[in-house]
Amino acid sequence: MxxxxxxxxxxxxxxxxxxxxxxxxxxxxxxxxxxxxxxxxxxxxxxxxxxxxxxxxxxxxxxxxxxxxxxxxxxxxxxxxxxxxxxxxxxxxxxxxxxKQGHCTANGMIMYDKAVWSPTPCITCLCSKGKVLCDTTMCHPLKCPTTIIPAGECCPVCSDIASSLDSSIISMDDLTELSGDSPEPSDIGDPVIRSSANAQGEKNELIRTEGVEFKEKAILKMNEKKRKRKGQKNRQKTYHKEEKPVTRKDEEGRPSYEEEELQTAKEKINKMKKERIKESVGEQEMQYESNEDDDDSVHVLRGNSFRVPPHFPIPVPPIETPLPSGCSISDTAVSCTNAKLTQIPPISDPDLTSLDLTGNVITAIPDEAFNGIPNLEWIDLSKNNLTSRGIGPQAFKILKKLKRLYLDGNMLVHIPSELPSTLEEIKINDNRLHAIDEDTLQDLKNLVTLELEGNKLNEANVSPLAFYPLKSLSYLRLGRNTFRIIPQGLPSSIEELYLENNQIEEVSEICFNHTRNINIIVLKHNKLEENRIAPLAWINQENLESIDLSYNKLYHVPSYLPKSLLHLVLIGNQIERIPGYVFGHMKPGLEYLYLSFNKLTDDGVDPVSFFGAYHSLRELFLDHNELKSVPFGIEEMKKLRFLRLNNNKIRTVPPERICRTHTRDDDDNDNSEEEEYRDSRLEHLHLENNRINTRQLSPHAFSCIRSYCSVVLKPQKIK
Structure with a gap:
């Protein structure tokens, strides 16, 4: 029981x-x-x-x-x-x-200390000592050109992978990432708790940023947000009077938890910067080896993607192309003479002003040949193998400061086009030029010197308007061509004209009508005769001082010479006679007369042949003729210093043909008397290679000459 x-x-x-x-x-x-x-x-x-x-x-x-x-x-x-x-x-x-101390409140819920939760799929929050710290989900960087975010996911994936997973995807460009700086109101509790989350999020952002170059920007951004949050807190006090506002320092004056965390983040960044600088010194040569690393490196900062260089940027000096062997550089000049170059060397130096490429085998000049040296002032491309087809139409156009261009000894058939208007001197001697059109030189208004010798130019292929645009031209060389007449259309600015070694037969009256400044005319080695020179061809020229008619077909000294003439060269003709008074109209008078290598005889020189030049002539060359005696009139030449009579047939020198005896009254004596005195200025007298018997010369023959060593008498041709 x-x-x-x-x-x-x-x-x-x-x-x-x-x-x-x-x-x-x-x-x-x-x-x-x-x-x-x-x-x-x-x-x-x-x-x-x-x-x-x-x-x-x-x-x-x-x-x-x-x-x-x-x-x-x-x-x-x-x-x-x-x-x-x-x-x-x-x-x-x-x-x-x-x-309970250390608990947190979020969206009306009480959280344990160290509790973790996700208010949204991509944001994670932590309860730490009564404060809520939130941050976005960390994503691994991707090395693919296009990244997308599949629906319901937080981190991006490569577009080729995502396309096979889900057709509904979100592009990175269309996505606005949430960060601790500006959270949605429904995501993270009250504004005070969000302020703590912002501080922690900024700390994580600074720590994760490996690009040191963004550090200053991040700190400035953080300070701006601190000021905004401070204004937010002041406004929050009005709506939340029963709460104790969060302050940066507690009652004991110590820094708050957020400031301690931010200070720790700053120290880590400074340490990271020092280590990065040390590493970059050793990585300087490797930092530009991989373009893929530079372009595709992505560092995630609180959910946002930034492209930053993986290494600290260190400037690298520009790579200079070494000069080819045989080239030398001095200050602003480069010389590559006879260096066997086949093309313009790839030089890049804006300070270079002079380039000498003489004696190479360069065949072409492309349009971009001088892009690296645009400030050149002088280029010498003489003695190369350049052709007109090989020179680009704009090869010289970039050279806005070019003044001198030498292209001698090439194979050009045309003058290069698009030449800079700054050019002052052009030399294209010894080429194959066979035409100059009226537009070829139209832009060269500053050109002073033009040399076109040794080509195939003549009056048929050179336009009468070819030289008209050259308003500054003063020096023109057209020697060794095939001109038969003086080129037409010479600019009024011309001062020196060289037409030697042509086939010129005539000098017409209109040749120099518009060249009032011309000073020198060289017509040697042509086919001129005195009767083919028009009487009005140059007699009225006021500045023409020198004419060279050597090695033509002249039989007499030409008449109607310019009034201003000072220098007349008639060497190597067949001149037999000097007409009387031929120099009488010249003012101030002829100073230099060269008649060497002609056929002058005693009968061809009249007593008045040198009339008008007695008081002006300084040099007289009569050597290599057929004179048998010293010509009359030499004793009247008071300024004569150089006299050549060598290589003639002279047998004797009469006492008064060179030195004339003068008489004068002596006022110091009561009785007048005659006495000889020397008044000749002769410094050089050549009588060698004649037929003079020096033992039979009169002791007064050279008495007017200051020094006997100035007289050359030996050797003689005595039979």
């Missing part, structure tokens, strides 16, 4: 315990739902309450059933049952009882 009663008692106790536990579990579930509801309602109507204000009563008595008494559950019992429920896995919740 006693045994039966004992067993019945045990069964009754077991049933009561089971019923009590089930009821308690139900009560706890209802109380938690009620507490969560009350928290949400309180936060929306009254504002959020401080964590340090504990509630004195959390749960009211709830009737479980008619056979169970009312139960008041305190905080400790609630904590035990909450732990048991959590371990059982029936309801998993981060809500905890208020009043």
């Amino acid at each position: 006693q045994a039966t009663s004992f067993i019945s008692y045990l069964l009754l106790v077991t049933l009561c315990i089971d019923f009590f536990q089930n009821g308690t579990s139900a009560i706890l579930r209802r109380q938690r739902r009620r507490m969560r509801y009350r928290g949400l309602r309180a936060s929306s109507s009254e504002g959020r309450r401080s964590q340090r204000q504990p509630r004195t009563r959390l749960l009211a008595p709830v009737p479980v059933g008619p056979s169970i008494p009312l139960i008041n559950i305190d905080d400790s019992v609630m904590g035990v049952f909450d732990s048991l429920v959590g371990l059982g896995g029936h309801e998993s919740s981060y809500s905890v009882l208020p009043g």
Whole structure:
């Protein structure tokens, strides 16, 4: 009987315990739902309450059933049952009882210290000592040209991979990443908690940024956000009066947790910068080897992608192309004479002003040949193998400062086009030029010197207007061509004209009508005769001082010579006679007369042949003629210093033909007397290679000459 009663008692106790536990579990579930509801309602109507204000009563008595008494559950019992429920896995919740230090509040929910949750798929939050710290999900950098984010994912993937996974994708360009700087209001609790999350997010952003060049920008951005947050807090005080605002320093004056974390981040960045500078010195030669690393390196800063260089940028000096062998450089000049070059060397030096490429085998000049040396002032390309086809139409156009261009000794058939208007001197001697059109030289208004000797130019292929645009031209050389007449259309600025070694037969009256400044005319080695020179060809020229008519077909000294003539060269003709008074109209008078290598005889020189030049002539060359005696009139030449009579047939020198005896009255004596005095200025007298017997010369023959060593008498041709 006693045994039966004992067993019945045990069964009754077991049933009561089971019923009590089930009821308690139900009560706890209802109380938690009620507490969560009350928290949400309180936060929306009254504002959020401080964590340090504990509630004195959390749960009211709830009737479980008619056979169970009312139960008041305190905080400790609630904590035990909450732990048991959590371990059982029936309801998993981060809500905890208020009043515990270190807990956090987010969206009306109470969180443990060190609790972690995700308000949105790509943001993770942490409860740390009563503060909520949130950050975006870290993503690995990708090395593909196009990245996209599949729907429902946080991190980007390569477009070729994602296209096979999901057709609904989001492009990186269209996605606005969430960061701790500006979270959505519904994502992370109240503004005060978001401020703490921002500080932690900025710390993580600075630590993860490997590009040191962005450090200053990040710090400036962080300071700006601090000022904005400070204004936010001042506004929050108005709406949350019951809360204690978060300050940067606590009651004891120590820095807040956020400032300590940011200071630590700054120290790490400074250390990282020092290490990066040390590493970059050794990596200087490797930092530009891979374009893929420079272009595709992506560093994620709080959910945003930035392209930054993987290394600290260090300037690299420009690579200079070494000069070819045989070239030398001096200051602003490069010389590659006879260096066997086949093309213009690739030089890049804006300071270079002179380039000498004489004696190479260069065949072409492309349009871009001088792009690296645009400030050249002088180019010498003489003695190469240049052709007109090989020179680009704009090869010289870039040279805006070019003044001298030498192209002698090439194979050009045309003058290069598009020459710079700054040119002052052009030499294209010894080429194959066979035409000059009226537009060839039209832009060369500053050209002073033009040399076109040794080509195939003549009056038929040179336009009468070819030289008209050359308003500054003063020096023109057209020797060794095939001209038969003086070229037409010479500019009025011309001062020196060289037409030697042509086939000129005539000098017409109109040749020099517009050349009032001409000073020198060289017509040697042509086919001129004195009767083919028009009387008015140059007689009225006021500045023409020198004429060279050597090696033509002249039989007489030409008449109607220019009035201003000072220098007349008639060497190598067939002149037999000097007409009388031929120099008489010249003013101030002829100074230099060269008649060497002609056929002058005693009969061809009249007593008045040198009339008009007695008081002006300084040099007289009559050597290599057929004179048998010293011509008349030499003793009248008071300024004569150089006289050549060598290589003639002279047999004797009469005393008065060179030195004339003068008489004068001596006022110091009462009796007048005649005495000789020397007044000749002769410094050089050549009489060698004649037929003079020096022993038979009169002692007064050279008495007017200041020094006898100035007289050359030997050798002689005595038979």
